[in-house]
Amino acid sequence: MGDIVVSVAPHNLEAEQALLGVLLYDNAAYERLTDSLQGRHFYEPFHQRLFGSIETHIRKGQLAEPILLADEFKHDPAFEELGGLRYLADLVDRAPPAANVGDYARAVFDLALRRDLIRIGGEIAATAHGGVGKDDVKLPARDQIEAAEQQLYTLAESGTASSGFVSFGEALRGAVEMTAEAYSRDGGMSGVSTDLIDLDTKIGGLHPSDLIVLAGRPSMGKTALATNIAFNIAKKYAWEPQPDGTKKTVSGGVVAFYSLEMSAEQLALRMLADASGVSGDKLRKGEIDASEFGRVRDAAIELQEAPLYIDATGGISIAKLTARARRLKRQVGLDLIVVDYLQLVTGSDLSSNASRVQEVSQITMGLKALAKELACPVIALSQLSRQVEQREDKRPQLSDLRESGSIEQDADMVWFVYRESYYVGRSEPREGTPEHLQWQEDMDRLQGLAEVIIAKQRHGPIGTVRLSFNSDTTRFGNLARDHYFHQMRSGSDE
Numbered sequence: 001m002g003d004i005v006v007s008v009a010p011h012n013l014e015a016e017q018a019l020l021g022v023l024l025y026d027n028a029a030y031e032r033l034t035d036s037l038q039g040r041h042f043y044e045p046f047h048q049r050l051f052g053s054i055e056t057h058i059r060k061g062q063l064a065e066p067i068l069l070a071d072e073f074k075h076d077p078a079f080e081e082l083g084g085l086r087y088l089a090d091l092v093d094r095a096p097p098a099a100n101v102g103d104y105a106r107a108v109f110d111l112a113l114r115r116d117l118i119r120i121g122g123e124i125a126a127t128a129h130g131g132v133g134k135d136d137v138k139l140p141a142r143d144q145i146e147a148a149e150q151q152l153y154t155l156a157e158s159g160t161a162s163s164g165f166v167s168f169g170e171a172l173r174g175a176v177e178m179t180a181e182a183y184s185r186d187g188g189m190s191g192v193s194t195d196l197i198d199l200d201t202k203i204g205g206l207h208p209s210d211l212i213v214l215a216g217r218p219s220m221g222k223t224a225l226a227t228n229i230a231f232n233i234a235k236k237y238a239w240e241p242q243p244d245g246t247k248k249t250v251s252g253g254v255v256a257f258y259s260l261e262m263s264a265e266q267l268a269l270r271m272l273a274d275a276s277g278v279s280g281d282k283l284r285k286g287e288i289d290a291s292e293f294g295r296v297r298d299a300a301i302e303l304q305e306a307p308l309y310i311d312a313t314g315g316i317s318i319a320k321l322t323a324r325a326r327r328l329k330r331q332v333g334l335d336l337i338v339v340d341y342l343q344l345v346t347g348s349d350l351s352s353n354a355s356r357v358q359e360v361s362q363i364t365m366g367l368k369a370l371a372k373e374l375a376c377p378v379i380a381l382s383q384l385s386r387q388v389e390q391r392e393d394k395r396p397q398l399s400d401l402r403e404s405g406s407i408e409q410d411a412d413m414v415w416f417v418y419r420e421s422y423y424v425g426r427s428e429p430r431e432g433t434p435e436h437l438q439w440q441e442d443m444d445r446l447q448g449l450a451e452v453i454i455a456k457q458r459h460g461p462i463g464t465v466r467l468s469f470n471s472d473t474t475r476f477g478n479l480a481r482d483h484y485f486h487q488m489r490s491g492s493d494e
Contacts, residue, residue: 009115011043012107019104020047021095023054024065024088029098030058034242037105041112046078066092116155124148146319153326154373192253192335192377195232197478198465202454203413206233206336206377210458211368213342213407215382215396216417217389221450222381223262224270224474225417226338229379230255231271233336234306253335253376254307256328258321260344264310268303270474275299279472307332317346318366329374337374339367341381342407361406368410382407384416394423398455414456419469421446450476 022029039052053072057064066088073079083090096104127144139147191205206212206229216222236252259267273280276299278292288296309328313320321339328334339345347359364380371378384400396416401407408414450469454462468477 009043009118010111011115012111013044013047015104015107015111016042016044016047017091017094018096019101019108020050020054021091021093022098022101022104023051024069025092025095026098027054027058027064029101030055032098032101033105034109037109041109043111043115046076046082049073049076049078113155120148120151120155123151142319146323149323149326150373153330156330192233193236194229195236196229196465196467196476198467199452202463202465203457203460206379207412207459208375208377209372210377210412211364211371211410212377212379212413212415213364213382213401213411214379214415214417215384215401217384217394217396219422220417220419221469221474221476222417223340224469225452225476226340226379226381227257227267227270227474228274228476230257230308230336230338231274231303231306234308235302237307237335239333247333249333249335254328254333255309255336255338256325256334257308257310258316258337258339258345259310259312260314260316261340262312264312267310267312271303271308272296272299273473274475275303277473280474281472315344315346318363321345322366322370325370325374329376334374334376336376337370337378339378339380341383342367343383357406361410364406364410368412380411394418394420395451395453396455408456411456412458413454416453416455418451418453419446419449420451421449449479 039048039055042048042051050069050073053069054064057068062068066085070079070085070088079087124144127139127147128141191203191207191210193200193205214222214226233253234255237249237254238251239247239249242248257267262270269283270280272278273283276292276295278288278296282288282292283296309332311321311324325334325337342360342363345363347362367378367380382401384396388394388396388400395418398408398414401414448468448470450467452465452467454465456462466479468479469475470477
């Protein structure tokens with residue numbers, strides 16, 4: 001009989017001891033550690049608790065040194081077993097120079113990732129052999145790939161295969177950092193700016209992990225508004241390198257645009273019209289002069305540098321959409337996802353007798369989960385039911401959302417795009433009548449105006465935002481503060 005070989009998970013206790021020793025000797029060395037290193041990355045359970053305690057002391061502005069910490073661990077059996085205060089004193093005595101703290105931190109973190117990779121690999125192999133997932137549910141091979149990809153993505157992003165519970169202290173630290181970021185930014189926003197001033201003021205920018213449903217009847221400008229926001233964010237993209245080699249977005253962002261209705265070329269043409277100020281209709285027909293062509297060429301040169309990625313796969317499934325978004329986040333980063341539009345996404349592995357409402361529910365839940373997982377806002381466009389057309393006041397309401405229950409429930413914000421001029425323009429009375437004069441007056445007043453009705457906002461007020469709209473270039477813009485405001489209907493927000 002050969003010897004039994006017991007495989008031990010990769011770890012390095014000496015590196016852990018050296019790192020803890022440096023921190024106990026010189027608390028200032030903590031500032032050189034990346035945020036990705038956390039207590040759970042240590043192999044020895046006592047080292048996990050010790051690192052957590054050092055971290056808490058330093059964050060509170062207190063001294064973290066052996067005598068003070070020994071008092072905290074006096075009832076910890078592992079502390080006594082390792083040698084008590086003597087063990088902490090030895091860590092300090094044997095501490096390497098503080099300049100090397102980053103190398104030890106990287107070694108500890110890398111080994112933790114390798115241990116998680118081994119565990120995930122084992123789970124993938126076991127599930128593939130038996131076809132049964134974690135909850136003893138039979139999983140098809142495609143679902144197993146999706147689950148494995150999700151685990152690997154989470155591990156790559158956060159240094160742990162699943163987040164599980166976080167202490168209130170950690171959650172509070174994140175909340176304070178968000179507030180500090182909003183305080184330090186111009187305009188006091190914690191989210192990504194849409195560049196539409198009144199909209200930003202109302203919503204505080206687009207926030208990570210938010211699902212925003214943007215709805216409207218056909219020809220209201222849903223795609224135009226989403227395209228404008230996506231382009232505004234992409235063209236302002238700027239980043240700065242972090243100590244761990246990652247990029248941190250400091251302005252604008254990388255945008256993924258799932259265009260399920262229009263081709264990538266059609267979408268690009270819209271953006272070209274927006275950026276150049278030349279009518280999209282003229283561009284399509286080629287009816288442009290030399291000066292307009294020059295503007296188009298200049299706009300194209302500016303546009304090609306924008307980190308805007310278009311996926312024009314029609315009828316894409318929510319599983320594929322999620323997998324592609326994860327991949328893009330890993331490769332180049334991701335700060336906004338736009339899905340145009342929600343009803344064209346398909347569900348995954350629903351039974352043949354599942355209703356459309358169930359499918360839409362699965363899609364909205366999937367998009368909300370994706371927003372949380374990738375920590376970036378998702379704008380999902382949605383159609384409205386025809387019942388809007390039967391009402392006198394055609395401003396949309398939440399009940400007009402098609403398959404509305406799940407959309408309204410899962411969304412953090414619901415916006416409706418509404419242009420009164422569209423409806424007034426289609427009800428022209430006979431020329432020469434007093435009604436026609438009134439109609440002409442109404443058209444002059446409403447021309448170039450659009451409303452974004454914020455019907456639901458989980459973190460703030462609801463209300464109406466007025467924007468300018470140029471139908472030639474399908475561009476939404478900021479309304480001049482002194483223009484039109486007091487001519488608008490009484491009873492709506494000022």
